Amino acid sequence: LALEAELRKAVAEEQLQVHYQPTYALDSGELTGVEALVRWPHAERGMVPPDVFIPLAEQTGLIHDLGQFVLRQACFQGQEWARLSPGTVLSIGVNVSGKQLQRHDFAAEVSRALHESGLPATSLVLEMTESVLMNDTDSTLRTLQALKAMGVRIAIDDFGTGYSSLSYLHRFPVDILKIDRSFVERLSGSGTGDEDSLVQSIVQLGRTLDLETIAEGIEEHSQLLALRRLGCTMAQGYHFGRPGPAETVSRLVAARA
Numbered sequence: 001l002a003l004e005a006e007l008r009k010a011v012a013e014e015q016l017q018v019h020y021q022p023t024y025a026l027d028s029g030e031l032t033g034v035e036a037l038v039r040w041p042h043a044e045r046g047m048v049p050p051d052v053f054i055p056l057a058e059q060t061g062l063i064h065d066l067g068q069f070v071l072r073q074a075c076f077q078g079q080e081w082a083r084l085s086p087g088t089v090l091s092i093g094v095n096v097s098g099k100q101l102q103r104h105d106f107a108a109e110v111s112r113a114l115h116e117s118g119l120p121a122t123s124l125v126l127e128m129t130e131s132v133l134m135n136d137t138d139s140t141l142r143t144l145q146a147l148k149a150m151g152v153r154i155a156i157d158d159f160g161t162g163y164s165s166l167s168y169l170h171r172f173p174v175d176i177l178k179i180d181r182s183f184v185e186r187l188s189g190s191g192t193g194d195e196d197s198l199v200q201s202i203v204q205l206g207r208t209l210d211l212e213t214i215a216e217g218i219e220e221h222s223q224l225l226a227l228r229r230l231g232c233t234m235a236q237g238y239h240f241g242r243p244g245p246a247e248t249v250s251r252l253v254a255a256r257a
């Protein structure tokens with residue numbers, strides 16, 4: 001079978017899996033949420049990485065069903081964690097591609113997933129890249145405003161790698177900047193080097209615009225210390241935990257309950 005046909009089958013038969021990577025508060029070390037990351041376990045190819053099949057899904061239109069699957073899984077799972085540990089509110093991050101956002105019924109589908117799962121809208125964070133928001137159409141604006149009205153939050157993924165224009169931050173109701181891991185990788189450790197000023201600028205931009213900042217790709221303790229020094233409040237990365245099956249997060253949630 002061609003990869004496309006196999007992916008179509010995998011989506012239709014719900015063979016895709018959703019893994020979750022935890023995010024943490026940098027000061028308290030508290031678990032604050034997760035990012036949902038789709039996985040494709042393939043009989044012959046092993047785990048096919050999303051870098052391979054997400055672009056294919058976008059080209060073929062499969063991204064709509066795939067995206068709905070991930071969104072619904074993440075919402076139901078998020079609500080289960082909320083039940084496991086009442087009083088703990090985890091943010092549930094779900095990646096959204098531009099193709100999904102362009103669909104006129106996207107906000108309605110999000111609303112349906114929230115209602116059917118019982119997950120509060122304020123727990124859901126939709127992650128999209130800057131390039132998605134550069135597609136500055138009235139329909140994108142309407143969709144984001146509808147999501148905002150529900151209480152869903154919007155995060156800019158890979159922030160700083162896309163476009164030099166920041167005008168979309170004024171036009172669209174953005175809540176969170178996720179600092180791309182390429183910036184985190186270059187942190188000096190002292191928090192005072194030239195390479196640190198970029199991260200510091202993003203954190204300050206976030207503060208000025210009243211946006212949260214989450215640093216991605218923390219692999220070293222020294223990066224954690226530098227980020228704290230630079231005023232970043234939240235982080236995710238291999239240093240804290242790799243993406244893993246829902247049960248891994250369930251254990252973390254149960255441990256705090």
Ligand code: G
Binds near residue numbers: 096
């Ligand atoms: O998960 P890593 O674990 O390999 O993910 C690689 C890329 O795939 C990232 O850029 C991530 O944003 C993207 N990705 C992972 N899961 C999803 C998903 O459910 N939907 C979309 N659109 N992209 C995803």
Ligand code: G
Binds near residue numbers: 181216239
């Ligand atoms: O584009 P997006 O931010 O959604 O992609 C997240 C990707 O980053 C996933 O592929 C995830 O597995 C990966 N990732 C998460 N933490 C780390 C990390 O500490 N180091 C590296 N190299 N990749 C990471």
Ligand code: MN
Binds near residue numbers: 035095127157
């Ligand atoms: Mn992401």
Ligand code: NA
Binds near residue numbers: 157158178179180181
């Ligand atoms: Na990213």
